[in-house]
Amino acid sequence: MLILWPMNANTLADELLIPWPMHYRSWETALWKAGRLNSQNGRMNRNIGIFCASSNRMAPVFYDEAQRLGEWIGRQGRTLVYGGANCGLMETLAKSVHEAGGRVLGVVPQILVEQGRVSRYIDETVLTPDLNQRKQGIIDRSDIILALPGSVGTLDEVFTVLAANTIGIHSKRVLFWNIDGFWDELFRLFRAMEKRGVVNKPLEDYILVANTLDEVVRLIG
Numbered sequence: 001m002l003i004l005w006p007m008n009a010n011t012l013a014d015e016l017l018i019p020w021p022m023h024y025r026s027w028e029t030a031l032w033k034a035g036r037l038n039s040q041n042g043r044m045n046r047n048i049g050i051f052c053a054s055s056n057r058m059a060p061v062f063y064d065e066a067q068r069l070g071e072w073i074g075r076q077g078r079t080l081v082y083g084g085a086n087c088g089l090m091e092t093l094a095k096s097v098h099e100a101g102g103r104v105l106g107v108v109p110q111i112l113v114e115q116g117r118v119s120r121y122i123d124e125t126v127l128t129p130d131l132n133q134r135k136q137g138i139i140d141r142s143d144i145i146l147a148l149p150g151s152v153g154t155l156d157e158v159f160t161v162l163a164a165n166t167i168g169i170h171s172k173r174v175l176f177w178n179i180d181g182f183w184d185e186l187f188r189l190f191r192a193m194e195k196r197g198v199v200n201k202p203l204e205d206y207i208l209v210a211n212t213l214d215e216v217v218r219l220i221g
Helices: 009-016 022-033 060-075 088-099 110-114 131-141 152-166 184-195 213-220
Strands: 047-051 079-082 103-109 124-128 144-147 174-177 207-210
Touching: 047 131, 047 152, 060 079, 060 088, 060 213, 079 088, 079 131, 088 103, 103 110, 103 131, 110 124, 124 131, 131 152, 144 152, 144 213, 152 174, 174 213, 207 213
Parallel strands: 047 079, 047 144, 079 103, 103 124, 144 174, 174 207
Antiparallel strands: none
16 A cells, blocks of 8 residues: 655755755756757657556646647657557547657557557557556657656556666656646655665656756757
């Protein structure tokens, strides 16, 4: 059982012995300034892996921003690599990439096929037997990884990328798009873990943060 108890911003700042809000915002800015997500082996970041929510109950700003990102990916002629569902931010991205002229690669677990939940905007489908292999399939086929707002599935996916980076399996970093401050609490947790000495590598080695689409685009390159 995981138990979380509330902690307000000032309490957290006292805990970290760094004035609020500078302890969080300065850290986030440092991650942004750490540099763009360099492509693997000198190639352009053409295959853009995205983990995000499948929920249809989020605030409109999240779908609007996902659509803008998808349109940019499509106009650039790049490929969206994602989990293939026909709902939430996932469907918003696939539809906007497809309609803007990009390519959509869906890594789809068999259960979505059985439930009739596969997007019709996919250009190429890779079927997997379960969620773990879907997750790995997206990671393996992506030049870069973006995390848009999402729930426990998104957290599972991005933490797999981060953990593999920390032990040297790959050098891919996760770019968190912090739409409407969605990831703020997670960043505070990262900062607290760093302060307590449980983080073995500098966070900027595997985490980048963007607050706007312009920042996302500049970091992708």
